[in-house]
Amino acid sequence: MTRNSKGSLVRPYPLPQSASTPVVTPLSPSVVYASETPDALDDQYEGRVHGYTYSREGHPNADVVAQRLDALEGAEGGVLTGSGMSAVSAVLLGLLKTGDHVVGGNQLYGRSLRMMKEDLPRLGIATTLADPGDVAAVAAAIRPETRLVLIEVVSNPTLRVADLDGLAALCREKGVLLAVDNTFTTPKAIRPFEHGANIVIHSVTKLLSGHSDVMLGYVVARDPALNERLRVFAVTAGLTPSPFDCWLAERGMLTFDLRFDRAQATAVALADHLAALPGVRRVIYPLRADHPDHARAAGLLGQRGCNMVSFELTGGRAAANAFTRGAEGLSFAPTLGDVGTTLSHPASSSHRALSAEERAALGLSEGFFRVSVGLEEPEALKAVFTEAVAAAAAVS
Structure with a gap:
C-alpha cells in the first residue's frame, strides 16, 4: 500500500475512492504493483490471497480477457499471450522436450508449419506432418515418443475440416495430448473440449477481437497441471501481452x-x-x-x-x-x-x-x-x- 503522508514524494497518492464503479473495465498499464509488507507479498506468491506484483506475471486486463475466453470455451485458467504464435509456442516449447515427437496437421498456418519443420527439430524435438482429416494417417505417424498432436479444426488457408472426434479418440487411446487451434472456427462454431481435445489455442488478434488493432493469443488446457506449466513458461519466456491490447480486445469481444x-x-x-x-x-x-x-x-x-x-x-x-x-x-x-x-x-x-x-x-x-x-x-x-x-x- 503506497503511503500518502509525505506530499513531497513522487507517488504519494492512492487511487480516489468512489461509491460507484466504472462501467468500462479500467486500463491498468502499471508494470509493478506495491505490497504493504514482505509477508503480504508471500501471501500472494504462495496463493493465500490474489494480487499482482509484476505485469509480466499477470495483470488485471489480461485476466479479464482470459476469463471471457474461458467462458466461451467452457474452460478455466486460460493463459493470455502476446500473439497467436506465442500461444502456439507456449504449447510446443512449454510442454515438449528434447527427444519428444509431435505430429502436426499438414495444412497448419504457415508460421506453425515453419516452427514444426525448422525450429522444433533444431531443439531436438522430432516432427511429422499428416492429414488431420485422415485418422489412419495420423495414427501411422504416431511413435512411442509422440507426446502431442497439433491441428486446426478448419485449416488455414485451404479450409479442410479435421476429423476432430476421430483424432480425439486416437489420442486418448495412445495417451497423446491433442491440441486444437480454434482461431478460424472460434467457440461460436465449435468448442473443442466438448469433442475430446486437451488443449485449445486462439489467435485473439483475429475474429475474437475483430478490429485489426490488437495482437494477442490465448491457450488453455483441460488439465489444471498443464495450465500451470503453460502459465509458468509464458511468464518465464516473457510472452505476456500488453494491458492496452487486452483492453482493446475486451472491447472488441463485446460485439x-x-x-x-x-x-x-x-x-x-x-x-x-x-x-x-x-x-x-x-x-x-x-x-x-x-x-x-x-x-x-x-x-x-x-x-x-x-x-x-x-x-x-x-x-x-x-x-x-x-x-x-x-x-x-x-x-x-x-x-x-x-x-x-x-x-x-x-x-x-x-x-x-x-x-x-x-x-x-x-x-x-x-x-x-x-x-x-x-x-x-x-x-x-x-x-x-x-x-x-x-x-x-x-x-x-
Missing part, C-alpha cells in the same frame, strides 16, 4: 457474436456468388455441398461455416495481381477477422516459405486467395468481387 453472425451470413452468399463467376476455378467453403469435407463439416460445425472463403482463379500471378488491383476498397493484407473484408494470397504471404512444390501439394497455386469476410453489405461485396474477377480473367 463478437454479432460480428460472427453477420460475417458468416455474408460469407455463405459470397461463396455461392464466386462459384458462378467465369474465371473462378473452384470455391472452398465448408457449408457448400462441393466441399471435400462437407459431411464432416456438417457433423462438427452444423450451420456454422464461419467467415472464411477460399477460391482459386484460373490464371497465375498476373491474374492475382490484376485481381487485387481490381478489388477496389478491399484490403489486400495477410490477416483475418477484421470488420472489413480482407484478401490474402498465401503464395506471397503466409506460405511463401514453402517451396512451389510444397504449395502445389497443398493446392496453393498463384491464383489461390483466402477471403476473410467482414461486415460490408453482401450486394456491395459481390459487386466488388465481380469486377475484380473480371479484371483477373482479362489477363489470364
Whole structure:
C-alpha cells in the first residue's frame, strides 16, 4: 500500500475512492504493483490471497480477457499471450522436450508449419506432418515418443475440416495430448473440449477481437497441471501481452457474436456468388455441398461455416495481381477477422516459405486467395468481387 503522508514524494497518492464503479473495465498499464509488507507479498506468491506484483506475471486486463475466453470455451485458467504464435509456442516449447515427437496437421498456418519443420527439430524435438482429416494417417505417424498432436479444426488457408472426434479418440487411446487451434472456427462454431481435445489455442488478434488493432493469443488446457506449466513458461519466456491490447480486445469481444453472425451470413452468399463467376476455378467453403469435407463439416460445425472463403482463379500471378488491383476498397493484407473484408494470397504471404512444390501439394497455386469476410453489405461485396474477377480473367 503506497503511503500518502509525505506530499513531497513522487507517488504519494492512492487511487480516489468512489461509491460507484466504472462501467468500462479500467486500463491498468502499471508494470509493478506495491505490497504493504514482505509477508503480504508471500501471501500472494504462495496463493493465500490474489494480487499482482509484476505485469509480466499477470495483470488485471489480461485476466479479464482470459476469463471471457474461458467462458466461451467452457474452460478455466486460460493463459493470455502476446500473439497467436506465442500461444502456439507456449504449447510446443512449454510442454515438449528434447527427444519428444509431435505430429502436426499438414495444412497448419504457415508460421506453425515453419516452427514444426525448422525450429522444433533444431531443439531436438522430432516432427511429422499428416492429414488431420485422415485418422489412419495420423495414427501411422504416431511413435512411442509422440507426446502431442497439433491441428486446426478448419485449416488455414485451404479450409479442410479435421476429423476432430476421430483424432480425439486416437489420442486418448495412445495417451497423446491433442491440441486444437480454434482461431478460424472460434467457440461460436465449435468448442473443442466438448469433442475430446486437451488443449485449445486462439489467435485473439483475429475474429475474437475483430478490429485489426490488437495482437494477442490465448491457450488453455483441460488439465489444471498443464495450465500451470503453460502459465509458468509464458511468464518465464516473457510472452505476456500488453494491458492496452487486452483492453482493446475486451472491447472488441463485446460485439463478437454479432460480428460472427453477420460475417458468416455474408460469407455463405459470397461463396455461392464466386462459384458462378467465369474465371473462378473452384470455391472452398465448408457449408457448400462441393466441399471435400462437407459431411464432416456438417457433423462438427452444423450451420456454422464461419467467415472464411477460399477460391482459386484460373490464371497465375498476373491474374492475382490484376485481381487485387481490381478489388477496389478491399484490403489486400495477410490477416483475418477484421470488420472489413480482407484478401490474402498465401503464395506471397503466409506460405511463401514453402517451396512451389510444397504449395502445389497443398493446392496453393498463384491464383489461390483466402477471403476473410467482414461486415460490408453482401450486394456491395459481390459487386466488388465481380469486377475484380473480371479484371483477373482479362489477363489470364
